[in-house]
Amino acid sequence: MAAQKKGKGRANPNEPTIENRRARHDYQILETLECGIRLTGTEVKSIRRGQASLGEGYVRATDQPIALTLYGVHVAEYPPAGPNRQHEPTRARPLLAHRRQIKKLADKSRDRGMTLVPLKMYFLNGKVKLLIGVGHGKRKADKRQDLARKEAKRDIDRAMSRRR
Structure with missing residues (x-):
């Protein structure tokens, strides 16, 4: 048998990945952090079935304690x-x-307009991990600019694929 490779673990493709799709639409994410989450046995089994929702979630970081x-x-x-x-x-x-x-997240979340948002929940080596994003809310104009940018990129990609 081959020894298991050290370093970053691999996510099992059969395990569900729960994503917060609205987060990247509503917030401009500046930095991310992967952390563990303390769960009970029934919570882990429910997440393994894909029955969790990050849509309304948020994270709080405190210094004391x-x-x-x-x-x-x-x-x-x-x-x-x-x-x-x-x-x-x-x-x-x-x-x-x-x-x-x-402490670093607590300092950043105290800045005006900064928020800690859960982005993704997934399994890594059998443990549930949560990807947290540090960002600030987008205004309507920012969202429109992002949509226009994506649309322009799609048009360019379509034109390039037709030329091939």
């Missing part, structure tokens, strides 16, 4: 577990990151 917490994310109940072993679907979930990373 040093903590990173995920709010507003809905993880559906796991019916096979039974009624007395269920988790609360929208509870606050602690995130796992290094102390200096949390």
Whole structure:
């Protein structure tokens, strides 16, 4: 048997990836950070089924005490577990990151207009990971400019593919 490669783990293609599609549309993401998330067993099983929503979620970083917490994310109940072993679907979930990373995020989130947004939830080596983005909200004009830029790029790509 071949030894497993060290370094970054691989995501299993059979595991679901839950994305917050609105985040990149509503926010200009300046920086990202991958962190772990503390979950119960039924939450992990529900996420493995793809029954979670990051749409309403946001992250808070605090200095005193040093903590990173995920709010507003809905993880559906796991019916096979039974009624007395269920988790609360929208509870606050602690995130796992290094102390200096949390302090850095707390400093950035204190800046005017900066927000911590959950971008993606996925499995890495059997553990649930959360990708957090640091960004600020886009105005309507910014969104229009982005759409116009994407449209122009699509037109250019179409024209280039016709020439081949």
